[in-house]
Amino acid sequence: MEILPILSTLRRHKITAFLVIIEIALTCAIVCNAVFIINQRLDRMAMQSGIDEHRLLHIAVADIGASQDKKAHMQEDLAALRQVPGVTDVASVNQVPFGNSSWNSGIKLDPKQRISTLNATNYYGENIAQTLGTQLIAGRHLQDTDYMDMDDVMRAAAAKDAKAIPHAVVITQKLAERLWPGQPPLGKQLYLADYPITVVGVVKELVRPSILDDSARSYSMILPIRMAVGEYIIRVASPNDRDRVLAAAVAKLKQINPHRVVLKKHVMDDMRHDFFRNDRAMAGLLVGVCVALLVVTALGIVGLGSFWVAQRRRQIGVRRALGATRRNILHYFQTENFVLATIGIALGMVLAYAINLLLMTHYELPRLPAIYFPVGALALWVIGQLAVLGPAMRAAAVPPVVATRSV
8 A cells, every 4th residue: 555645635634634643642742751650650669678578567656744764664665565475576766667757867988078978867776677677788787785875875976975976887788889889888987977987787678768769768777876766666477467466565565654655556568558659649640641541542543534434435435446445445544544643653752752851850750761662652553553443444344336326
């Protein structure tokens, strides 16, 4: 089938053809970017946390009024929680993964730096790495002799006493690679508020509690500081024990102090689910938008094909009388649709790139990978051919005699 006769016919229906091309172009541009964002959200929701999520519980409590000797109360709580059947590890912490909190510090590699190299999350709490179930890949975990109480650290910092500041830290693999690319991190020093701290261990992964930048989601540190803020992580022997242990742990804490308030009580899996609620909502919304656009585009092609079949009954009849077969007529309409779709797709790819540049500028999205262009084009070609198939088959079914009588 020659393309020139088809182009000649389309020139006589410029407005209709233009509208179809614009519809296909907009669909191509929007769907390519939407699918890219959907894949980003799915990748984000599937991110590795580095912790034993299925066996972890989180409880946060608060005393009513001023509390005396918080450290002693914390030790009493920890001892009581360890006695709950099914509990394997317990830690008092300042924050937890997927908790949307923000305890962070700027890291320097040289005390003379005026600007920090990067910002990383600080996890405080004795036995926190073991309780969370992080995987140690180099060095050692923090030891009892490394730990200091937060009150002592704050007083030492106010007095600028570097000797009373913790000198050991465990960091994530991603943070180590960012600070010292290609170098072994063990024994290296980093600086927090101009105080040197030595890297003694590296864990494979430990996600931040609040993730504003996915590229920095693994920039986490575990510092040897004891916290007494009423926030506890509990690790259970089996995921099947979680609900029972959570109820028993809350009851145990209330038994120790009936006047305290339980602020939070979560299974870690539920915390993760809540953390990505907005990502799921956005992915679902964009899927709906893509489906709607593709359906509208397909219906537009069906409507255009049906309109042109009705308008060209004489032309179809003449061609059939001159010996054109049903297959020739079917091929004609499919080729015509392919030409329109190709023009629309080419324009849509340009628009898709422009939209992606706009999103990169204003929303810090990465560049749209080139693979989305051929995949998007193939999808629209297939949808276009399927949509025009019905009108094309009706056109091919018009007998020569019926078509000529309609003159």
